[in-house]
Amino acid sequence: MSTTLPLGPAAGPATPALPSVLTLGLARARIEVLQFFRERDAVVWIFAYPIIMLAIFATVFGQGNARVGATGSFAGIPFGQYFLPGMVATGVMLSSFQNLAITIAVERDDSTLKRLRGTPLPASAYFLGKIGSVLLTSLVQTALLLLVAATVFGIEMPSTAQRWITFAWVFALGTAAGAVCGVAFSSVPRTGRSASAVVTPVVLVLQFISGVFFGFTQLPGWMQDVSSVFPLKWMAQGMRSVFLPDQFQAQEVSGSWQHGATALVIGAYLVVGLVLGARTFRWRRRDDG
Amino acid sequence: MSPARHGTDHGDGEAVVVEGLAKHYGDKKAVDGLDLTVHRGEVFAVLGPNGAGKTTTIEILEGYRERDAGSVRVLGLDPQTADRAWRSRIGIVLQNATDQAELTVGELVRHVGGYYPDSRDPDEVIDAVGLREKVRTRTRQLSGGQRRRLDVALGIVGRPELLFLDEPTTGFDPEARRAFWDLIRGLRDDGTTILLTTHYLDEAENLADRCAVVRDGRVVALDAPAHLGGRTARQAVVRWIEEGTLRQEPTDAPTAVVTALAARFSGAEVPGLQVLRPTLEDVYLSLIGETPAVLGADPDVVPADLLPARSEAHR
Numbered sequence: 001m002s003t004t005l006p007l008g009p010a011a012g013p014a015t016p017a018l019p020s021v022l023t024l025g026l027a028r029a030r031i032e033v034l035q036f037f038r039e040r041d042a043v044v045w046i047f048a049y050p051i052i053m054l055a056i057f058a059t060v061f062g063q064g065n066a067r068v069g070a071t072g073s074f075a076g077i078p079f080g081q082y083f084l085p086g087m088v089a090t091g092v093m094l095s096s097f098q099n100l101a102i103t104i105a106v107e108r109d110d111s112t113l114k115r116l117r118g119t120p121l122p123a124s125a126y127f128l129g130k131i132g133s134v135l136l137t138s139l140v141q142t143a144l145l146l147l148v149a150a151t152v153f154g155i156e157m158p159s160t161a162q163r164w165i166t167f168a169w170v171f172a173l174g175t176a177a178g179a180v181c182g183v184a185f186s187s188v189p190r191t192g193r194s195a196s197a198v199v200t201p202v203v204l205v206l207q208f209i210s211g212v213f214f215g216f217t218q219l220p221g222w223m224q225d226v227s228s229v230f231p232l233k234w235m236a237q238g239m240r241s242v243f244l245p246d247q248f249q250a251q252e253v254s255g256s257w258q259h260g261a262t263a264l265v266i267g268a269y270l271v272v273g274l275v276l277g278a279r280t281f282r283w284r285r286r287d288d289g
Numbered sequence: 290m291s292p293a294r295h296g297t298d299h300g301d302g303e304a305v306v307v308e309g310l311a312k313h314y315g316d317k318k319a320v321d322g323l324d325l326t327v328h329r330g331e332v333f334a335v336l337g338p339n340g341a342g343k344t345t346t347i348e349i350l351e352g353y354r355e356r357d358a359g360s361v362r363v364l365g366l367d368p369q370t371a372d373r374a375w376r377s378r379i380g381i382v383l384q385n386a387t388d389q390a391e392l393t394v395g396e397l398v399r400h401v402g403g404y405y406p407d408s409r410d411p412d413e414v415i416d417a418v419g420l421r422e423k424v425r426t427r428t429r430q431l432s433g434g435q436r437r438r439l440d441v442a443l444g445i446v447g448r449p450e451l452l453f454l455d456e457p458t459t460g461f462d463p464e465a466r467r468a469f470w471d472l473i474r475g476l477r478d479d480g481t482t483i484l485l486t487t488h489y490l491d492e493a494e495n496l497a498d499r500c501a502v503v504r505d506g507r508v509v510a511l512d513a514p515a516h517l518g519g520r521t522a523r524q525a526v527v528r529w530i531e532e533g534t535l536r537q538e539p540t541d542a543p544t545a546v547v548t549a550l551a552a553r554f555s556g557a558e559v560p561g562l563q564v565l566r567p568t569l570e571d572v573y574l575s576l577i578g579e580t581p582a583v584l585g586a587d588p589d590v591v592p593a594d595l596l597p598a599r600s601e602a603h604r
Contacts, residue, residue, distance in 0.1 A: 024403070038391035111383055
């Protein structure tokens, strides 16, 4: 360590203005994205999982060009297309809920949060950074998934603006709700090391009961009722209304896409997650004073 | 560079004033009526054994923990309710941080500097802590000592008026410690007030203008390292062996005592003659209730033949 260089005096009394929350939020988002893409295993997992799942299901069930939902004059759709909405919904949940629930628990453990708490960085800028990075990673991930679906599996993408608008609001609402619930859930694991073990099963169980891997109507009635309480079921249903032809509305439990109920349930999670996250957020571990 | 003690010109008093501070965890009193004052521009060391309440105290001053009782003023404000502007005036060097492992040294110092209204040049800070050749290294690849130096860089990049260092040189090799001390002196000369906790008495002796010894959540002594413990604790001790037993006499004038002894032994060699001056460590050990090696067990009952080995052990 050399000290030949002058470091300049300590601060004087008339200090310039603090950087704005927006500036700091953007700086945080940049650094969060940088860190995210350097954690190679997490990147591979979060980005590849929905694509791998889609590939497996489309290949296994789509053998011999089997199609789903053929009735009368309607020829049905390829299995890949049938599974795509669930994979889109899963991907959003992974990159918002699972990603934040685990990384914030780890950051609480490794002193990232303690360090930030000791600086003039406002909490709002920290969360802005998280939201920014989740939005970007969700977008990249969904884009990758759709690209693979369209090019490798030849799945037809929606052609009307109406459907893309539905996609936009379900995606945005789902990402936001997943993110705030992830923040709230990050206080559940006791340590950073246990975070994956606590969060991953929750995500897996939700995927199975929410009709991500099977047709939702194939699930037992009680399971349908349970999953209707959670947002992933509604995310998947919203995405079905984007990527499946309208003939499939008849296969929904209610016989319609239920856009109103979808917005209501996911919106409720956004509000509840926000309130809960803000009230339970801790800069330090529970066992640390 | 001439010492520019900006801090003392602020006119808003002391850097830190703590009165009657108390904090308990369950039944355990971690801090129990602690008082101390840190002047602007000084290096102040808090010494004490593990569990004495050092870290709890410093974390209350940093605004991390809430106190149960007492009053605390840090740079004129209560850390419990202080705002962003206050946080921009302090610097904190964390213990055992392993955070943000995927960022490089350069990225992290630059990024954290951006939180502050008037930060130091990140490159100068990196040079000052000696991490120039590691600037592109990810923090997970740093050694323990390099990681601590990065923590110091992150603590000073915001140009703090008051810097908190919690056991900053734990795990440093001797050379790195010397270099670190130079860095701290440089910061002090530039007007930064520094509050550090340490296990190392030579660190307090080398760096601190004043130090407080904390025991059981209270300050048991507070003074310049050279005066710690008061006159009696720092008295020299003259020892010799007479009639097979160890004799000792605490005194402010050891030369006179030795002269008198020499006369009594008629100019012959005084057996086992020693003049001992308590080190800071001896004073410290007596303050925290451990028996210092020099002024140890009752000399009259120690057989003379054990003495040389005993004093060697002390050296």
